[in-house]
Amino acid sequence: MALFIITTLLLVPLSGCIGDDSTDGVDGQDGADGTPGIPGQDGQNGTIGQNGTIGQNGTTGEQGPPGMEGETGPAGTDGLDGVNTLVNTFTEPPSENCLGGGTKIEVGTDTDGDGQLSHDEVVQSQYICNGGYSNTTMLTSISLPSDNLECDSGSKVISIGLDNGQEGGNSANGILEQGEIESTTTICNKRALRMIKNINPSNSPGNYDVSTSSDWEPSGLGPELFFMSSDGAHGSELWKTDGTPEGTMMVKDINPGTESSYPKEMTVLGGEIYFWASDGAVAFGSLVEELWKTDGTPEGTIKVRDSFSNAIRTGTCNSEGLSVWNGSIYFSGWNSTEQYSGCELWKTDGSTEGTMILKSEGVDFDASAFIEVNGSLIFQEGGTLWKSDGTENGTQAIYGNLSYLTLQLGTVYKGEAYFAAEQLWSGTGVELWKTDGTTNGTVLVKELNPGTSASGNSYPNLFTVYNGDLYFGATDGWDWGDHGETLWKSDGTENGTVKFFEEEWDWNWEERRPRDLVVINNLLYLTMLEEDSTVRGLYVTNGTTNGTVLLMEEVDYVASELGSYPIRFDTPFGDSELTYFIVRTEGYGLELWSTNGTASGTSVYLDANYGPSDGVKMGFSFNNQIYLIAEDGEHGLEYWTEITYTEVYYT
Secondary structure (H helix, E strand, C coil), X not given: CXXXXXXXXXXXXXXXXXXXXXXXXXXXXXXXXXXXXXXXXXXXXXXXXXXXXXXXXXXXXXXXXXXXXXXXXXXXXXXXXXXXXXXXXXXXXXXXXXXXXXXXXXXXXXXXXXXXXXXXXXEEEEEEECCCCCCCCEEXXXXXXXXXXXXXXCCEEEEEEECCCHHHCCCCCCXXXXXXXXXXXXXXXXXXXXXXXXXXXXXXXXXXXXXXXXXXXXXXXXXXXXXXECCCCXXXXXXXECCCCCCCEEEECCCCCCXXXXXXXXXXXXXXEEEEECCCCEECCEECCEEEEECCCCXXXXXXXXXXXXXXXXXXXXXXXXXXXXXXXXXXXXXXXXXXXXXXXXXXXXXXXXXXXXXXXXCCCCEEEEEEECCEEEEEECCEEEEECCCCCCCEXXXXXXXXXXXXXXXXXXXXXXXXXXXXXXXXXXXXEEECCCCCCCEEEECCCCXXXXXXXXXXXXXXXXXXXXXXXXXXXXXXXXXXXXXEEECCCCCCEEECCCXXXXXXXXXXXXXXXXXXXXXXXXXXXXXXXXXXXXXEECCCCCCEEEEEEEEEXXXXXXXXXXXXXXXXXXXXXXXXXXEEECCCEEEEEEECCCCCCCEEEECCCCCCCXXXXXXXXXXXXXXXXXXXXXXXXXXXXXXXXXXXXEC
């Protein structure tokens, strides 16, 4: 087509001659249009345009028939405990707040759960002011709630009214009388028990899966309490709790399956808990108890010395405990590599290489009752007193030939440890001794009951230091017509060791029989037989006979069996005004009680198992919180904590 067009143009005749270069020629006429070319290829797609607007919804269709009922879903988790509302009231002296004085009322929420309304928890304050005592004067009175409300300590009734002499009252006398009361607000504080977690739901009442022996007492580490328990699927293993259900769990299944490891003698050293436990290993036909430690995690719960060829076990050795002294733990244990079967004195700093035999005396060396005296570790082995500086050469005997040696009952008083013992062939019975950690300083304090026969023993026990003196129980005669066991005190000298009570009851060979001595809140508490009775009572003393008061009667019957459930004191539970203890009475069974040191201020604090049945078995104070091993009549023994709440009544 291009060649045709060119040829055609060449054949067109010229319309004129070529002109001069000075002027342009006339433009020729336009040629005819050529034929259309071949169509080109499609171009690229353009960009997508914007969406149009959404149209209107259509009309709702008819409701279909009901579907089939679904299955019940699983139960939800327990919600968090609510926050209690607390109220404080104070007497307001004459001031700019109340010119004539009055009452300040603070209201707030117990956000930290300590049962007390602190300054930062107050959300509202109000003053109820007195006037100059006229019939229009607003008065306020504060009193205690009636007993039928069963309010606990700190409860109060706030009454408000005008001093107008209504209903027979005296007008403008400055006293709010009954007929003048217009409104009352009763603040009723109450307490109750909350089960931390039903660890073993299969436990029935009376199933004491949680042992209450002192060997199994819990021990705290950081914010957690460690203890022994069983969930029914596993044996008795190591558990921990922070006081919440979700924070209560088994630390490790040391003896796997339904078998038990029985962790006991929990002792804290260097941020870890040490304890005896069995992982199922057997030697000489019996389970082996080895020394373990835990940091609270499964992987951090390990044997202190992970080698059965050097297994440490209690066996027949003394099992009274692990004693911490000077950065190490001392105990009596057995070494399987030895050729003899006997006990030895061990120490450990928690490491494998730092776990070693400190003293071995051949066939048997069963050390016990470790007490620090004047910078040395004093202990007994058989009928011999020993002391140690933590080295083998520095572990030496200081006094021997003793029988009935009971150093574990001793208490350090004025730099000396007191204990009961009988020196063989001395002509004295079991009497009061003391030691300063030296041979010459180990001496008989006083022969309280002269003689060597069974009636010539005084059996001193329960040594307790109070108000600058050493108190203990002892007898100066067992024969009828002499004196039975009573309370003594001593200043450490023979002449200064005397009976606490001056009266002597010749008719009663048991006399007072003091038990359960403990010092709490600068008072000495103890149980004794009541005068002219076989019934045991709870007493408190300030160190004088006139200041010795009976707080409650019939804490335990002792006629047939002395102290089958004796009173048990533990550490006070963080309240500076109350002393807490566990005691068995005829009407309540074994429950938690409290006292402020007066008979009227002694009452049941928490009744776990209502009625005469036993409820509380053990109690502990940890992180300013009460922990109880108790049963409520519906479950077996479980761990419980105290909760407080407030009920407010308006009239």
